[in-house]
Amino acid sequence: MMAYAVPGFLFVKTKTLSPNQIAPFSKVLVYLCQPCLEVHAFLSADCTPALLQNMGWFFLLCTAVQLAVLGIACLLPGDRKRVCRRVSGAASTFGNVGFIGIPLLEALLPSEVASDAVALSAVFALSMNLLAWTAGLFLITGEKKHIRVKGLLLNPAMLAFYVAFPLFLAGFKLPGALETTVSLAGKMSTPLCMIALGMRLAATPFKRIVTDGCAWLSCAGKLVVMPLLALAFIKLLPFPWYFGATLFLLSCCPTAAAVQNFSEIYLPSEETAGKHTAADAILLSNLLCMLTIPLLVTLL
Numbered sequence: 513m514m515a516y517a518v519p520g521f522l523f524v525k526t527k528t529l530s531p532n533q534i535a536p537f538s539k540v541l542v543y544l545c546q547p548c549l550e551v552h553a554f555l556s557a558d559c560t561p562a563l564l565q566n567m568g569w570f571f572l573l574c575t576a577v578q579l580a581v582l583g584i585a586c587l588l589p590g591d592r593k594r595v596c597r598r599v600s601g602a603a604s605t606f607g608n609v610g611f612i613g614i615p616l617l618e619a620l621l622p623s624e625v626a627s628d629a630v631a632l633s634a635v636f637a638l639s640m641n642l643l644a645w646t647a648g649l650f651l652i653t654g655e656k657k658h659i660r661v662k663g664l665l666l667n668p669a670m671l672a673f674y675v676a677f678p679l680f681l682a683g684f685k686l687p688g689a690l691e692t693t694v695s696l697a698g699k700m701s702t703p704l705c706m707i708a709l710g711m712r713l714a715a716t717p718f719k720r721i722v723t724d725g726c727a728w729l730s731c732a733g734k735l736v737v738m739p740l741l742a743l744a745f746i747k748l749l750p751f752p753w754y755f756g757a758t759l760f761l762l763s764c765c766p767t768a769a770a771v772q773n774f775s776e777i778y779l780p781s782e783e784t785a786g787k788h789t790a791a792d793a794i795l796l797s798n799l800l801c802m803l804t805i806p807l808l809v810t811l812l
Contacts, residue, residue, distance in 0.1 A: 555684070
């Protein structure tokens with residue numbers, strides 16, 4: 513997956529593309545690929561009473577893990593009013609459970625449980641989306657006024673859920689050509705996400721990335737603390753093996769691009785430090801996860 517970042521990096525370094533063109537990539541991801549990926553995730557599995565029950569438990573557990581990490585981030589010593597500190601708390605909690613999480617599940621889990629695991633990833637994405645538009649947005653900005661019901665209920669991920677979940681409950685499968693189209697659009701997510709990441713990496717001074725203390729703090733939370741918390745939950749509770757492995761693998765994912773999107777949109781223009789920390793956390797966590805995921809998987 514990380515190899516897809518190389519073309520984006522080279523495009524910017526050779527001036528074939530400019531950093532200003534990252535935004536169109538992001539819009540395609542948010543408004544096309546992410547909704548298609550969510551629909552594909554739900555409709556890839558067959559709705560059964562056991563899976564529905566597991567989805568309910570999974571929603572509760574992944575929400576609990578994220579809230580626990582948020583709580584730890586807020587309780588750490590230091591100036592909680594600093595924007596870098598606030599952004600790092602969000603970056604340590606919200607992960608790329610779609611664009612990176614789904615390919616991980618499909619690659620690492622046995623084929624007989626992969627479809628159910630992918631459906632559970634859509635539940636994790638739903639939980640993350642609900643928390644990001646409430647607690648996450650409040651944490652990043654420090655202001656409740658930015659939490660809007662319209663943004664919470666009518667963002668692209670939620671709109672896709674309103675379509676996909678009833679179809680899943682009804683056991684409906686998309687017709688062949690439409691299913692192929694939605695599936696391919698969803699699978700475009702990972703290459704486009706990684707190309708945009710490579711472009712952003714080429715446009716960001718590497719020295720700033722590796723010297724950003726808040727970014728390192730967020731990576732410790734996202735890539736180490738969160739997976740270990742998830743592991744503690746699944747070791748203590750009697751769930752199927754694939755259920756625990758799915759929660760664990762999704763908890764290992766690097767920081768979600770939504771953290772930077774929120775920082776760019778909702779932080780004042782003069783709060784450049786917070787915006788830099790968001791970008792640095794995403795880049796650094798994506799680089800470090802190449803090391804942390806293989807190491808942490810050995811704990812399963």
